[in-house]
Amino acid sequence: MNINGQAKQDxxxxxxxxxxxxxxxxxxxxLTERGLKTLVLERGRNVxxxxxxxxxxxxxxxxxxxxxxxxxxxxxxxxxxxxxxxIKESTKHWWVKDTDQPYEEKERFDWIRGYHxxxxxxxxxxFSLRLSQMDFEANLKDGHGVxxxxxxxxxxxxYSYVEKFAGISGxxxxxxxxxxxxxxxxxxxxxxxxxLKKTMMEKFGRVLTNPRMANLTVPHNGRGQCMTRNxxxxxxxxxxxxxxxxxxxxxxxATGNLTLRPHSIVHSLEYDDSTGKVSGVNVIDELxxxxxxxxxxxxxxxxxxxxxxxILMNSTSDRFPNGLGNDSDQLGRNVMDxxxxxxxxxxxxxxxxxxxxGRRPQSYCIPRFRNVGDDKRDYVRGFGxxxxxxxxxxxxxxxxxxxGQDLKDFAAKPGPWSIGMLGFGEILPYEDNRVTLNRDxxxxxxxxxxxxxxxxxxxxxxxxxxxxxxxxxxxxAMGAKNVTPYDRPYGPGLGIxxxxxxxxxxxxxxxxxxxxxxxxxxxxxxxxxxxxMTSSGCQNPSLTYMALSAxxxxxxxxxxxxxxxS
Amino acid sequence: xxxxxINQSLTEEQLISRKEALKRAGLMxxxxxxxxxxxxxxxxxxxxxxxxxxxxxxxxxxATLKAIVDTIFPETDTPSASQVxxxxxxxxxxxxxxxxxxQEAFIAELTAFINQxxxxxEGPFAxxxxxxxYDYLMEIHKTSVGxxxxxxxxxxxxxxxxxxWMTVVGYFTSEPGATQVLxxxxxxxxxxxxxxxxxxxxxxxx
Numbered sequence: 001m002n003i004n005g006q007a008k009q010d011x012x013x014x015x016x017x018x019x020x021x022x023x024x025x026x027x028x029x030x031l032t033e034r035g036l037k038t039l040v041l042e043r044g045r046n047v048x049x050x051x052x053x054x055x056x057x058x059x060x061x062x063x064x065x066x067x068x069x070x071x072x073x074x075x076x077x078x079x080x081x082x083x084x085x086x087i088k089e090s091t092k093h094w095w096v097k098d099t100d101q102p103y104e105e106k107e108r109f110d111w112i113r114g115y116h117x118x119x120x121x122x123x124x125x126x127f128s129l130r131l132s133q134m135d136f137e138a139n140l141k142d143g144h145g146v147x148x149x150x151x152x153x154x155x156x157x158x159y160s161y162v163e164k165f166a167g168i169s170g171x172x173x174x175x176x177x178x179x180x181x182x183x184x185x186x187x188x189x190x191x192x193x194x195x196l197k198k199t200m201m202e203k204f205g206r207v208l209t210n211p212r213m214a215n216l217t218v219p220h221n222g223r224g225q226c227m228t229r230n231x232x233x234x235x236x237x238x239x240x241x242x243x244x245x246x247x248x249x250x251x252x253x254a255t256g257n258l259t260l261r262p263h264s265i266v267h268s269l270e271y272d273d274s275t276g277k278v279s280g281v282n283v284i285d286e287l288x289x290x291x292x293x294x295x296x297x298x299x300x301x302x303x304x305x306x307x308x309x310x311i312l313m314n315s316t317s318d319r320f321p322n323g324l325g326n327d328s329d330q331l332g333r334n335v336m337d338x339x340x341x342x343x344x345x346x347x348x349x350x351x352x353x354x355x356x357x358g359r360r361p362q363s364y365c366i367p368r369f370r371n372v373g374d375d376k377r378d379y380v381r382g383f384g385x386x387x388x389x390x391x392x393x394x395x396x397x398x399x400x401x402x403x404g405q406d407l408k409d410f411a412a413k414p415g416p417w418s419i420g421m422l423g424f425g426e427i428l429p430y431e432d433n434r435v436t437l438n439r440d441x442x443x444x445x446x447x448x449x450x451x452x453x454x455x456x457x458x459x460x461x462x463x464x465x466x467x468x469x470x471x472x473x474x475x476x477a478m479g480a481k482n483v484t485p486y487d488r489p490y491g492p493g494l495g496i497x498x499x500x501x502x503x504x505x506x507x508x509x510x511x512x513x514x515x516x517x518x519x520x521x522x523x524x525x526x527x528x529x530x531x532x533m534t535s536s537g538c539q540n541p542s543l544t545y546m547a548l549s550a551x552x553x554x555x556x557x558x559x560x561x562x563x564x565x566s
Numbered sequence: 567x568x569x570x571x572i573n574q575s576l577t578e579e580q581l582i583s584r585k586e587a588l589k590r591a592g593l594m595x596x597x598x599x600x601x602x603x604x605x606x607x608x609x610x611x612x613x614x615x616x617x618x619x620x621x622x623x624x625x626x627x628x629a630t631l632k633a634i635v636d637t638i639f640p641e642t643d644t645p646s647a648s649q650v651x652x653x654x655x656x657x658x659x660x661x662x663x664x665x666x667x668x669q670e671a672f673i674a675e676l677t678a679f680i681n682q683x684x685x686x687x688e689g690p691f692a693x694x695x696x697x698x699x700y701d702y703l704m705e706i707h708k709t710s711v712g713x714x715x716x717x718x719x720x721x722x723x724x725x726x727x728x729x730x731w732m733t734v735v736g737y738f739t740s741e742p743g744a745t746q747v748l749x750x751x752x753x754x755x756x757x758x759x760x761x762x763x764x765x766x767x768x769x770x771x772x
Contacts, residue, residue: 059752060739060772064663065655071663188759217756228757230772355766358754394738394748394769398731401707403700405642408747411738414769 008295013039013259014560016281016296018266018311021119023529023545024302025244025252026162030553031300032257036560039294040252041264041283043303044115047122049245053235055090064089075099082110083494086123090234094123102449104438109452110493111306117262118245119304120496121542123233126214126241127362127386128168129539130159130179134372139535142380145334145429146505148534149515152179158547165251166242166546167220170212170365178367178384178539185217186210187226190356190389192348192417193364199478206369206474211362214242214543223247228358241361263287265445268315269299269324269525277524277565278324284445298524298556298565302549305335305530306435306450309501312512313437314448325502325512325519332436334429334500335454336536341488342464343385344471345420346480355391355414363388366421368538370466379462381428383538385471387421419480423467426538427492428459429500454492497541499530517552524565526552618654621661622669623676629692630680631656634726635733637699644746647733655736656729675725682722744771 014036017027024040031038046052055063067088069077076097077087086095094114103111114120133152140147156179163182172180189197189210197208215226223246224238232241239246252258263286270280270293280293301308309332315324323331363386369375370382392415400410433455437448468485475483492498505511508520513532519525528549530541537544559565620628635647635656647653660669683691683702691699703726710723719727737743744750750771 059741059750060744061741065659065735065739068663071665187757191760193759225756228754229752351760353763354760355763355770356757356759357761357766358751358757359772360757360759391769394734394771397738398727398734403638403704403707404640407638407734408642408644411734412747412768414763 011293012295013037014296015039015298015300015556016041016294017300017302018281019043019119019302019304019307019529020117020244020249020260021302021304021529022121022124022244022542023549024119024300025121025248026546026549027300027302027526027528027553028252028258029248030550031557032252032255034554034557035255035257036557037257037259038252039259039261039296040249041266041281041294042117042119042260042262043265043286043307044117044119044262046260046262047117047235047245049239049243049250050235050237053237054093056231056234056237058090058234067091079103079110080112082491083112083496086112090231091123094233100444102441102443104441104449104451106451106453107455108491109454110491110496111450111452111498112493112496113304113306117249117260118243121243122235122245124243124542125362125496125540126232127365127540128163128166128170128181128212128214128543129365129384130181131155131537131539131544132177132179134177135535135537135539138381138537139429144380145535146503146507146510149504149506149511154515155544155547155551158551159543162543162546162550165221166214166247167216167223168212168214168543169210169217171210173207173209173367175207175367177369177372181212181543183212184220187213187215187217187228187360187362189364190417191351191354192389192419193387195348195351196419196474196478200366200474203477204369204474207367209365209367211360212365213362215361216240221247226361228360230359230361232361264292265447266303266311267291267447268311271315271317271319271324271522273317273319276522278522284447286445289445297560298526300549300553300556301525301527301531302529305498305501308527308529308531309435310437310448310450312502320521325522325525327521328508328510328512330431330503330505330510330512332501333431333434334503335433335435335452335492335498336427336429336500336533337454337492338424338495338497338536338538338540339427339456339460339464339490339492340422340424340495341490342425342467342486343387343420343422344468344475344483344485345418346472346475346483348389348417348419348478348480351417362386363422370463370470377462377466379459379466381426381459381463381538383423383425383463383467385421385423385467387419389417389419391415391417419475421471421475423464423471424495424538424540425460425463425467426536427456429503429535430457433492435501452493456490456492497530497536499533499536499541502527502531503534504532505534516555517548526556528552618651618657620653621657622673623657626680626690626692627673627676628653628657630676630683630690631729633692633694633699634679634703634729637696637703638730638733639737640696645742647737650737650740650742652733652736652740656732659732671720672725672728675720675722675728679722679725738771 015038020042081087136148139145169184171186200206226240265284267282269278272279313323366385368382394411397411472485502512504513635652639647748771749768
């Protein structure tokens with residue numbers, strides 16, 4: 001065998017997965033467990049579970065106050081800081097520097113992301129909700145976007161499959177609009193949350209339920225249970241929440257079929273006209289700048305919603321001059337997120353002899369109730385709430401007219417209970433909410449940069465009124481005082497739920513992917529990150545990405561076994 | 567909320583994160599809640615007890631600052647503000663974690679306090695006895711309490727509230743403040759949503 005032949009063989013795998021975040025980890029696990037030699041390409045550095053979580057055990061006094069970064073470093077994170085919580089001394093190593101990773105905004109768009117093994121599965125919010133039949137039918141029924149090519153029954157077994165592995169805690173409620181998961185025991189509600197739950201059912205017939213989250217309330221599949229430190233986004237020493245690093249990548253590695261290659265920035269996919277398939281993945285080595293080409297029978301794109309769309313747009317050929325699989329011109333369009341920052345909070349009297357123990361790492365959950373059943377609003381779709389409660393803390397001491405021992409004593413007594421809720425609303429798929437490439441402004445690796453032109457519209461603005469007013473009404477109904485509704489400026493992307501840039505659909509003329517997440521025209525390329533979403537629902541999306549990834553990967557493996565695709 | 571508002575140029579103060587919004591919504595977990603206008607000020611460093619070599623303060627300014635923070639939190643059966651390193655904390659958060667403009671504004675306000683108090687007390691504030699210091703600051707406090715907006719204020723009451731705010735935050739995020747005055751659980755274990763208050767006994771530090 002000649003040297004070139006050997007080299008090509010060394011760079012050839014059964015499957016290549018681009019990206020190691022929440023969906024790429026699942027693609028890798030399933031493909032390797034099905035016996036496929038799989039290369040995972042990750043554009044950032046390696047992160048090993050526990051070993052590479054440098055801040056996971058730091059106490060407040062071991063960090064700068066408010067955990068903030070030095071003033072002169074802020075210029076590197078002007079967009080990443082828009083969340084207010086991402087760029088902290090304890091977590092800044094998980095997020096990109098805007099000065100290294102520039103992008104352009106026609107309208108404000110918050111593209112908040114991290115490039116390393118595990119991606120945002122390390123820093124995600126862990127809220128885990130199923131989509132429902134209502135969500136899969138919504139586009140068809142109200143005419144926005146295109147019809148999903150699947151229904152709830154197609155994905156339900158795969159939700160169960162990924163939940164049993166990942167470990168989702170929560171309380172079954174039997175609601176059609178928010179189907180139950182395979183739950184581990186729920187994390188408790190606080191006293192005032194239980195009171196609100198009672199009021200909501202008695203006065204409104206609405207459900208408040210325990211957090212539904214990928215935090216383990218009991219040891220599960222070799223990972224430890226949550227110690228309620230609420231330091232999740234630093235990385236968990238117990239592996240008590242789901243991440244690629246803690247769960248899927250170790251499982252993939254255990255098969256012996258995984259090759260993980262960090263520092264591998266995918267430039268483009270090579271389309272082979274003679275086979276009608278992708279034959280290679282072009283990679284820039286982040287450390288050497290060298291361009292390499294890897295080969296495989298199938299490719300899974302899990303580079304994140306925007307990253308995946310950018311790779312496809314940069315993969316041009318005679319057959320696909322506008323980007324791979326983009327006959328429909330839908331690539332990069334229909335960018336969605338969840339709009340939030342509208343809700344209400346208030347103060348609850350009468351529970352001063354109670355406190356809570358531990359720092360519960362997620363919110364209580366109020367499933368969608370608007371436009372459900374007979375309820376009809378002047379907008380379509382709906383929203384759910386996430387909420388929290390707690391006794392007011394020592395921060396009260398600042399405004400208190402006291403000094404000395406009096407002030408210490410005051411701070412040592414907690415204040416009244418506060419409770420609040422924050423709506424997360426569906427954004428419709430608008431074709432002209434899009435991301436495009438700027439080929440005139442290249443990044444430091446010579447790749448085109450992203451341009452965003454995305455905004456929310458009348459349907460979302462109308463919904464936000466309910467998000468604030470409904471919250472206030474329910475809090476007032478439980479007798480809360482000082483109830484304050486709010487509707488604060490939201491920029492698309494701030495929910496960090498960006499999705500929709502390569503949607504699934506029934507018709508190749510109006511969608512990029514088919515019902516198995518395959519590019520209609522290029523059957524050996526599968527896309528199972530957020531870009532595949534046909535509508536957004538109002539549910540946090542990661543659980544759906546997990547289920548679609550596992551489903552598509554097993555379908556791909558089945559097809560390979562049948563002699564298809566190769 | 568309309569489009570124009572979303573597209574306006576964003577200052578950090580206007581941006582409230584999901585987590586922050588939830589925290590504010592629920593004042594979660596006994597943590598603290600700041601008015602948004604204040605978040606920019608808190609850019610500091612870990613309080614270090616013991617020796618402090620001022621970076622941005624001269625000797626008079628340093629002595630005055632120490633006297634103010636120790637009036638807010640004197641030594642009792644728990645440590646004083648200076649014993650847990652608050653003067654150094656304030657110095658560092660200004661010198662390392664704030665803009666030059668913020669540093670200079672603070673120094674100007676501190677200088678105004680030094681001059682005004684010297685005139686009022688007929689001698690330096692730092693040299694006054696502790697009861698005089700307490701009474702003097704309490705009079706200032708009475709004109710500023712309960713008004714978060716005073717923290718934007720460059721008047722002496724506004725300056726005092728800034729110092730008090732930095733002192734309180736620094737103190738309760740220090741190990742002695744968090745563990746001796748408040749209750750701190752680095753590893754709480756399973757969450758319990760509704761326990762008798764006596765089981766915890768004091769405000770949670772985090």
